[in-house]
Amino acid sequence: MSQQTTDSPLSPNELSQSTNINKSIEQNSPNYRLLFEYKKLSDLMIRGLYVIPSFNSIHEWHCVLFIRNRIYRSAIIRFNVVIPDDFPESCPSIKFLTPIFHPLIGPEGEIDLSHQFPDWSAEKYMIAHVLCYIKSIFHNPDKYDFPPLNTDAHNLMKNNPDSFQKRVSEYVEDSIKNVYDNPQDNAICFSKEWKDKNQLENAKKQIFKKDVGLIDQLSELYSKSKLKDLFK
Template sequence: MYSAVRSSKSDASDNFTRQGSIRKVISIEPKENLFGRQNEDLNKLYKNFHQEYVILAEYKMIQSENIQGVYVIPSRENPFIWFGVIFVRSGPYEDGVFRFNVVLDENFPDSEHPKVVFLSEMFHPVVHPDTNEVHLLKAFPTWNKADQHIWQVLKYIHWMFYNLSPTIAHSVNPEAADLFANNQEAFRNKVKEIVKTSQEKIYDEPPVEDKHYLVFEPYNPEVHEQAKSTMLAQNSEEGVKCGFSWVLPGSFKPLGRPPSPDSESES
């Protein structure tokens, strides 16, 4: 009997040994820090949300600045690309309708200044002739997210079409700079060509499939007169609303606006 009992103990011991000890199942020093990975995922998620809020606040600032003749909207597919267009109302580029993209770095605002690239044909001292990118280093040599914003870049785009002389000192298009300085007639003729081209291409099909791409259509009284009347009626009312906003008026803090009453369909 003693022998049988000893055998049972031995079998039990063998069974326990085959299953392995707890130290073999769970390592004392795991190869992967699970909590560290969770923190990394949370930090990444927080960064993405924070970045979206920053971009939302930047767009709100542009609305409050009301830069005449300049219209921009972030792409529906990619918030780091904004579609823009400028209507020039006086000067050598008068009547030009020029399309451009504002391109944000993936680390924006912790990055260099945004890039501005014209999609329309362009002839300007501070627009690179090969890439159509605007030379912004003179205006924004270092990008400080606390003091500099996208609306200031758009202000510069607006300014450069109406103030050509100061741009000559930091030109990146030698031909444009030389003609402006030494042959105004030839310069104006060149500019007239691109203005005409911009007008001819204003109704072109969008080059990308994006619902936020700025599209223009020929004037249609049956459609546009009604829209015009509606807009004029809204402008005459007090407290005109300007689209959906999650930013409290007078503030640039994202999501700082309290929820709207149920009766208010727009805010």
């Protein structure tokens, strides 16, 4: 499991170095960039964020964000990163699984990333930038003056902050109360207790094996390439 403890993605210089990937290697290894980005995400350590690729596809990452301060404090927010087949040329999309009262999040858990990343390109952005943006909208919901997907939340935030805070708090409480309602086939599951200790150990091994498998694949590509400077 990749648990993150920093708040900033790569600087422009670091990003330009990190994304200077040999095109022939990318063509021969379609998942190279994703493996590289997952490894880099582990290095970045975004506070309160847990990320594990789906057991079924590396093109879907399961995430849980623990909000530790400000208006959404104590919220436990599940969401998926859905990565298109033509990534990194196209931007990933985000699907929130936890209902949350936020101006930029629609009733089906959708969020429009095109406003924050209108000029998405493989050379300029990584998935880490999207994840840092997702965290930021909960810490500073009034910072982004984008067209709202939840007009009620937007209007309350602008015109009646107390009512907005009350509605947010209700959703935060629900996110805590429903934390053990694990989505089907999700790579991140919470449990009050494990009555079967063998089941616990097997689950831990499955998660560990998945992470190690990804990093092993990345390391193999890394060792065979001339891209070692990417990880310095």
